[in-house]
Amino acid sequence: MAEITLVEAVNLALARAMAEDENVVVFGEDVGVNGGVFRATVGLQARFGAERVLDTPLNEAMIAGIAIGMAAQGLRPVAEIQFTGFIYPTIDQIINHAGRLRNRTRGRLSCPMVLRSPMGGGIHAPEHHSESPEALFTHMPGIRVVIPSSPARAYGLLLAAIRDPDPVIFLEPTRLYRALKEEVEDSGEALPLDVCYPLREGHDVTLVSWGAMVRDALAAADELAGQGIAAEVIDVATLKPLDMGTILASVEKTGRCVIVHEAPLTSGFGAEIAAQLAEQGLLFLLAPVRRVAGYDTVIPLARLEHAYLPNAARIVAEVRSLMEYA
Amino acid sequence: MAEITLVEAVNLALARAMAEDENVVVFGEDVGVNGGVFRATVGLQARFGAERVLDTPLNEAMIAGIAIGMAAQGLRPVAEIQFTGFIYPTIDQIINHAGRLRNRTRGRLSCPMVLRSPMGGGIHAPEHHSESPEALFTHMPGIRVVIPSSPARAYGLLLAAIRDPDPVIFLEPTRLYRALKEEVEDSGEALPLDVCYPLREGHDVTLVSWGAMVRDALAAADELAGQGIAAEVIDVATLKPLDMGTILASVEKTGRCVIVHEAPLTSGFGAEIAAQLAEQGLLFLLAPVRRVAGYDTVIPLARLEHAYLPNAARIVAEVRSLMEYA
Amino acid sequence: MTVVAHFDVELIRYLDAAGHPCAELPPLGHDRERLTALYRSMVLTRTFDAKAIAMQRTGRLGTYASALGQEAIGVAVGSAMRAEDVLLPSYREAAAQLTRGVKMEELLLYWGGDERGMNFAGPREDFPICVPIGTQFTHAAGVATAFKLRRQPRVAVAVGGDGATSQGDFYGALNLAGVWRLPVVFVINNNQWAISVPRRLQTGAETIAQKAIAAGIRGVQVDGNDVIALIEVLGEALARARRGEGATLVEALTYRLSDHTTADDASRYRDADEVEARRQEEPVVRLRRYLHGRGWWSAEDEEALKTECSAAVEAAVARYEALPPPAPTDMFDHLYATLPAAYRAQRAALAAGGRHG
């Protein structure tokens, strides 16, 4: 069992899925010979052929559209959008078609597709390469939204996404692509798509996060532990549908919750979690629900992105202010 | 002073803005000779000429894109998207360009455009003609999102939107287009773009809504009054930026809040309001914050849409259950 | 200055507006059986269409998009395709859907505001009606990609209007079809109007067929009111696609004799004179004249067919109206393969009559 990075885990899951099921087809811009700009699809074309690993022309709306046609025919298309800053032209196809093909034909046709895309900031990338648009997708009926934050979860969740009979938006935090290594067994075992992943136990506060921010939440928890504050950390991982039960159970125990995400605050997915807490957690909340999020502005270019991105220090400060409520 | 409908008020504001400022240009599909499929632009081409009221080819992404180019040149483009079900292809242009042109040129260029579109269900329209995507836009930095719910607010807010120096998404509830008449003076007076509009006072519960649902909230308030429950009703109207102060002040008084919207529950804009209440209202909330919203599914075709849409009865039931907390 | 590429765009027509041959007829022109069958389909579509409009007027149906004057295109598409091909229709192609085997009551159900209409008994793999204009072309390219990868001799056929050709999705699909040599046929029902926008405001291109050139695929213009020409052109396009010779864009020239939909009033934006002039070219009368000229169709045949079509339509209407209403919970029951736990409380609340979980 080898220690691999998150992007290697993505690659491993893709290869596994392709080997297992000849209906799995991978395509997008530069996914073929080049193996993807982040190397997520490296080696796949050599192994599975140019008919199953296809470089498309440069047109994201088209990529999403053909995925729908292919999926309706029973293929398992796994399309890559090179960066989430370029995922917006696919929204029409996702919301108007992918998420409702099954419903609008009352089950006659379906759309088992996966749309993968690297997300998020922190890698000093060019403009439009650091976006976190997950909240938009969580508002769209009929789809799933998944964001792994470790190599093992990337492997297991991607396998699950590919095998799932409905459309899945699978967003991969670029900042974590090579940031950590983990032992991942190529077991072919998928992880469940509708649960949150508690990563650390604690009884003082619940830190809820996903994607690259999970690492900062864990770092904050370490630091807080040093200050005698025990933080529970939950990786939401599958944002839609949301496993609110796990979060509620934790907050019921801790009485405090800080939600951490990189996307802008307003109408970020943190709002949905906080709203559900306001609805179902009022009786056990000891303190206000706080969101540590990106600011309500455009994520800056490289020189200022560190000032925009939430970090452990901001999380710690927020938790400490919540500890004053009791 | 004439009693006019909401769609007539839109038309009046457009005519006023065009007469006042020769930079205002109206365009979209069927807005010219036909005057728009809902007649919102009727008479404008005859009055202001085919150079300022233009029928475009059928391409929504292009419509948004040219609006940006025109706005950067100092025109005041007011583009129509025929139904919000077809607004999704514009999202790329709105989020990647309209909302950030000023920021990414550090003020050198700007984008004073308005994107108008009829929204919402309840008129037994064909598929894809009943969408409520406002929440998506509220997550996008650098823009404004406005939804009028009366003829007077349609007039005043649309004038404000056109005169505003930044991009505004202006969504018009089709269900209200002809549902009510109101005296509207063609005074040229704009309404403020960053305040909520309290419509009814009450001390037991705050009903927060926007668009077509405001009418249902008012009907619910009427019914509740008959049951001895005094509901305050707030029309959010300008969703982004949000005037949370008005909502907080009301909920501080009432201790209870029900948010009502037509869009699917998960990550609807109600989540943001509820989240802010969870953050800032915990100390005065007497009861859980509730959202009466569209279900997390695709809004059904005509025969089932009534079962999907929130209504006064659902609001009343929710409020009554909240009254049990005290 | 060197000429590096060169293109011609051709128009195919066999019958003129009066139903007289204006070119040497292909075998189909001499095939009484096939031509009368095509004629029957066209008349059935027109009868269905008239009934649907009448039902909308009396509140028994929602908004409906008539195919009046454009029936030849859909009938030709449906007839030229094989059962195993896949159709991806716009909202104006009742003719194609009916010819493919979708039942009239299923179409009524859809236009009556009921999703069950698109769960038609057959052809099961055809796409549902596409309302977001132009998106169907990309789906067709995807379906064709599946055929190609699986080496199946099948063809995807997408139909859209002249307005649809302005969409980026139209171009994106054609371009992919060109570079991947996909088995797909793109059919444009060029009825000269996109609601109130005339063809000349839709594009500066002289023809829509020439848009194929941008994608490196075949493009051809055909008289869309001449069912013989349509079947020939579509048959060839399908055969080529099936043989692996790539995609074709077929521009079928016709005219929208009706309002855009029942929600539209075309008199606001176009001349009655124009409509009258174009009515002289319509496909049903044209074919009838030809059949009549050949001695293949009599006044009695016509009378009998009309009675037959009306009876068929009325029977379908009766079946449509007899269907029990949908259950509100249907809106959850086909959203995902299995409704996720997160939404079960909502479904339960809906079933119980309204409150969220």
Added chain:
Amino acid sequence: MTVVAHFDVELIRYLDAAGHPCAELPPLGHDRERLTALYRSMVLTRTFDAKAIAMQRTGRLGTYASALGQEAIGVAVGSAMRAEDVLLPSYREAAAQLTRGVKMEELLLYWGGDERGMNFAGPREDFPICVPIGTQFTHAAGVATAFKLRRQPRVAVAVGGDGATSQGDFYGALNLAGVWRLPVVFVINNNQWAISVPRRLQTGAETIAQKAIAAGIRGVQVDGNDVIALIEVLGEALARARRGEGATLVEALTYRLSDHTTADDASRYRDADEVEARRQEEPVVRLRRYLHGRGWWSAEDEEALKTECSAAVEAAVARYEALPPPAPTDMFDHLYATLPAAYRAQRAALAAGGRHG
């Protein structure tokens, strides 16, 4: 069968790869002053480019997209346009931006990850670099619409790559430019690659110029390594647009001699041999050979120019590096004309070092 439309696509070239005239030269070919000025701009761009790459390698700049081998296109675009025209560049057109008057330190600032770079002192109405591929074409159509409505004799010029021509926005913009007869020129830097995707996998069309046919506008192919041909073709396209005669699509044939960007390693997907072969056709050497052949350019001139360009670039780098860093609050201060009240607490928190309001 009637031919209803007919099209030719032409290629314009004056200098062959060796710098020898291969067609009768236009007056520009005999204009020593203009040609040496163009040459100087090309060499300056190349010097800047090499410096930018070197700076990226040593961490003094972010990802950078080199124009190596494609300098003639940008220089021709910048030279053929008038000051009052508007340029809408992709990320690979430093040559065009510099020629239009953007300062080297401003471009460095942008590529160094600082939005202030796109607030260049001039040309103030030019668009910032466009990263989302293809969107700039629609913006150009919008800018051109403004020019047309205001009856200003100005032209919008958008530049994109061969890959960009696959986008729906490219087609949507061309189609609108055709039907509205807009004063816009679409320039395609066809450098044969879109990152790792070769031109032949991007489209089945034989040429990119022929994509104009779909929109009913002029399309022309030009040798993009021949600055004389470029200036001629662009000059004519601009003049037509300015006279109200509509849009042109210019396909400039060239080759990306560099990696896609500093983040790319092209050896993964393309042959060194191909690159070497195409290097023989590159524009700077080609023009130098021509100038040399005319006796207009000596080895000393070359030496002097190199020194001059290096000095200019180094001075720009010094100015870039001397600039004080941006303030974090800049991210709020240009978001709206006036920061709405709703976001002021966030700005304050940011200013105070992090906590949300």
